Amino acid sequence: xxxxxxxxxxxxxxxxxxxxxxxxxxxxxxxxxxxxxxxxxxxxxxxxxxxxxxxxxxxxxxxxxxxxxxxxxxxxxxxxxxxxxxxxxxxxxxxxxxxxxxxxxxxxxxxxxxxxxxxxxxxxxxxxxxxxxxxxxxxxxxxxxxxxxxxxxxxxxxxxxxxxxxxxxxxxxxxxxxxxxxxxxxxxxxxxxxxxxxxxxxxxxxxxxxxxxxxxxxxxxxxxxxxxxxxxxxxxxxxxxxxxxxxxxxxxxxxxxxxxxxxxxxxxxxxxxxxxxxxxxxxxxxxxxxxxxxxxxxxxxxx
Amino acid sequence: xxxxxxxxxxxxxxxxxxxxxxxxxxxxxxxxxxxxxxxxxxxxxxxxxxxxxxxxxxxxxxxxxxxxxxxxxxxxxxxxxxxxxxxxxxxxxxxxxxxxxxxxxxxxxxxxxxxxxxxxxxxxxxxxxxxxxxxxxxxxxxxxxxxxxxxxxxxxxxxxxxxxxxxxxxxxxxxxxxxxxxxxxxxxxxxxxxxxxxxxxxxxxxxxxxxxxxxxxxxxxxxxxxxxxxxxxxxxxxxxxxxxxxxxxxxxxxxxxxxxxxxxxxxxxxxxxxxxxxxxxxxxxxxxxxxxxxxxxxxxxxx
Numbered sequence: 001x002x003x004x005x006x007x008x009x010x011x012x013x014x015x016x017x018x019x020x021x022x023x024x025x026x027x028x029x030x031x032x033x034x035x036x037x038x039x040x041x042x043x044x045x046x047x048x049x050x051x052x053x054x055x056x057x058x059x060x061x062x063x064x065x066x067x068x069x070x071x072x073x074x075x076x077x078x079x080x081x082x083x084x085x086x087x088x089x090x091x092x093x094x095x096x097x098x099x100x101x102x103x104x105x106x107x108x109x110x111x112x113x114x115x116x117x118x119x120x121x122x123x124x125x126x127x128x129x130x131x132x133x134x135x136x137x138x139x140x141x142x143x144x145x146x147x148x149x150x151x152x153x154x155x156x157x158x159x160x161x162x163x164x165x166x167x168x169x170x171x172x173x174x175x176x177x178x179x180x181x182x183x184x185x186x187x188x189x190x191x192x193x194x195x196x197x198x199x200x201x202x203x204x205x206x207x208x209x210x211x212x213x214x215x216x217x218x219x220x221x222x223x224x225x226x227x228x229x230x231x232x233x234x235x236x237x238x239x240x241x242x243x244x245x246x247x248x249x250x251x252x253x254x255x256x257x258x259x260x261x262x263x264x265x266x267x268x269x270x271x272x273x274x275x276x277x278x279x280x281x282x283x284x285x286x287x288x289x290x291x292x293x294x295x296x297x298x299x300x301x302x303x
Numbered sequence: 304x305x306x307x308x309x310x311x312x313x314x315x316x317x318x319x320x321x322x323x324x325x326x327x328x329x330x331x332x333x334x335x336x337x338x339x340x341x342x343x344x345x346x347x348x349x350x351x352x353x354x355x356x357x358x359x360x361x362x363x364x365x366x367x368x369x370x371x372x373x374x375x376x377x378x379x380x381x382x383x384x385x386x387x388x389x390x391x392x393x394x395x396x397x398x399x400x401x402x403x404x405x406x407x408x409x410x411x412x413x414x415x416x417x418x419x420x421x422x423x424x425x426x427x428x429x430x431x432x433x434x435x436x437x438x439x440x441x442x443x444x445x446x447x448x449x450x451x452x453x454x455x456x457x458x459x460x461x462x463x464x465x466x467x468x469x470x471x472x473x474x475x476x477x478x479x480x481x482x483x484x485x486x487x488x489x490x491x492x493x494x495x496x497x498x499x500x501x502x503x504x505x506x507x508x509x510x511x512x513x514x515x516x517x518x519x520x521x522x523x524x525x526x527x528x529x530x531x532x533x534x535x536x537x538x539x540x541x542x543x544x545x546x547x548x549x550x551x552x553x554x555x556x557x558x559x560x561x562x563x564x565x566x567x568x569x570x571x572x573x574x575x576x577x578x579x580x581x582x583x584x585x586x587x588x589x590x591x592x593x594x595x596x597x598x599x600x601x602x603x604x605x606x
Contacts, residue, residue, distance in 0.1 A: 031469045034472050035460055091394065122460065132448045148428075
C-alpha cells in the first residue's frame with residue numbers, strides 16, 4: 001500500500017474509534033455532573049486510540065459482530081484513560097500536562113481526579129457488560145464472558161496495576177530494577193492493555209485458538225517495543241513534539257532501556273521486537289496489511 | 304428469637320463472611336507483591352461485613368447456589384473497601400485512621416494506596432466474573448449477567464461514585480447542600496452498595512420480581528437510616544468507640560441530618576425509615592427473622 005493509502009485508512013479508523021468512544025461516554029447531567037465532565041474531559045483529551053483501533057481491526061479480520069466488539073473498544077479506552085488520570089496525580093507521577101493539555105487533577109482538583117478515574121474504571125465494566133445485549137446465542141455469550149475475563153485480568157493486579165506497583169516499588173528502591181524487572185514492568189504496564197486490544201476482537205469472533213495465542217505474543221512484543229520507544233523519546237524529543245514533560249527519567253536517575261543499553265542498543269532492541277511481532281502477524285490465518293503497517297510504524301514513532 | 308440466639312447467628316455469619324472474603328483475596332507473591340499486600344491489608348482491616356452478609360442472607364432466603372453468590376459477596380466487599388481506601392486519601396478525606404487502624408495510604412504511601420484501590424476495584428470484577436464458572440445453564444448465566452450489571456451500576460458514576468462527586472462538590476460550595484442533595488448523596492454513596500447486597504442474592508436465585516423491587520426499596524431506607532446514624536454518631540460518640548475521627552462534620556460546618564433536624568429529629572427520621580424498611584421485609588414472599596433483626600439493630604447501632 002502507498003503512504004497515502006495508509007494515511008487515509010488511519011484517518012478513517014481514528015475517526016471511527018472516536019465515534020464509537022464518544023457514543024459510549026456518559027451524558028453530563030444530574031447531581032454527579034462534575035465527575036461525568038471530568039471523565040469525558042479525560043477521555044476526550046485524545047491520544048492515538050491505538051488500543052480500540054487494534055480491537056476494531058482484529059474484530060474485523062475475523063468478522064466479529066459490531067454489537068459485541070464496540071462496547072469493548074470503548075471500555076478498553078476508558079481503562080487506559082483511568083490509568084493515565086491516576087498516574088498523573090501528584091501522589092503518583094505529578095504531571096500537570098499530558099498530550100499538551102492540562103491533566104485531569106490540574107483542572108478538576110485531586111479529589112475529583114481520584115473519583116473520575118474510579119468512575120471511568122467502573123464505567124468501563126458497565127460498558128463492556130452491554131456486549132451481552134448483542135449476544136444472540138449461547139456461543140456468543142460464552143465469547144463475551146471470556147472477553148470480559150481477559151479485559152479484567154489485563155487491567156488488574158495480575159496485569160497493568162501489577163506493573164504500576166513494580167514501577168512504584170523500583171522508584172523507591174532502584175537496586176531492584178534489573179532488566180528482568182524492567183521487562184516485567186513494561187509487559188504489565190503497557191503490553192497487557194495491548195493484549196486486550198489484540199485478542200478481544202479475535203475472542204469475540206471465535207477466531208482459531210492458534211491465532212489468539214499468536215496475537216497475545218504480538219502484544220508482548222509490541223508493548224515492549226512501544227515502551228522502549230518511550231524511553232528513547234524521553235531523551236531525544238521535546239515537550240512541544242511530545243505534549244508532555246521530557247527528560248524526567250534521566251533527571252531522576254531512573255534505569256531505562258536507554259540507560260541499560262544506550263540509545264543505539266535500545267533502538268536495536270525495539271526493531272528486533274517489532275520484526276518478531278510482524279513475523280507473528282504474517283503467520284496468522286488471516287491477513288490485515290493496514291494493521292501490520294500500523295504496528296511497524298509504531299516502532300518508528302516520534303511522539 | 305432471643306438476644307443470645309441473634310448474637311450466635313451474627314457471630315456465625317460474620318465468620319462465614321470472613322471465610323468467603325479470605326478465600327477470594329489474592330496470594331501475596333510475585334513482582335507486584337506490595338500492591339497485593341496493600342489490597343489484603345485494606346480488606347482485612349475489617350468492618351462489619353454487612354454488605355456481603357446481606358447478600359448471603361438474601362441468597363439463602365431464595366436458595367441461590369453458593370458457586371453463584373460467593374464470588375459476589377467477595378466482590379462487593381472489595382468494592383466497598385476500594386471506596387474507603389480512596390476516600391481516606393489526603394486528596395479526599397485525609398484520614399489516617401479507620402476502624403482503629405492506620406489507613407492504607409498511611410501505611411503504604413499515597414501512590415500505592417491509589418493503585419491498591421484501583422487493584423481492588425479491578426479484582427472485584429475479576430472475582431464476580433468467576434460466578435459464570437458456577438452457572439450450569441442459560442438461565443443461571445442470565446442471572447449472573449444481570450447481577451454483574453447491577454453490581455457495576457451501583458458502584459459507578461450512576462451509583463456510589465456519583466454520590467462521592469456530589470459530596471465533594473457540596474464540600475466546595477455548601478450553598479448547594481439542601482435536604483434533597485443530602486438525600487441524593489446518601490442514597491448514592493451508601494444505599495447503592497446496600498442495594499447490591501440486598502438484591503444480588505435474590506437476582507441470582509431467580510426470586511420473584513416483586514420481592515427484588517421491595518428489597519431495592521429496603522436498601523434505600525436502610526442506607527439513609529445508616530447514614531443518618533453516622534451523622535448522629537459523629538456528634539455523640541468518641542474516637543475510641545468509633546475507631547475513627549469524630550466531630551469532623553461540625554468542625555467543618557458541614558450540613559448533616561443532625562444540623563438540619565437536630566439530634567431528636569434525626570433520630571426520629573432514622574426510626575421512621577427503619578420501620579418502613581421492616582414493613583417491606585415483612586411483605587416479602589419469604590421471611591428471614593435474623594436478617595430482619597440485623598436491619599432493625601443497625602438503626603440503633605452505637606459504632
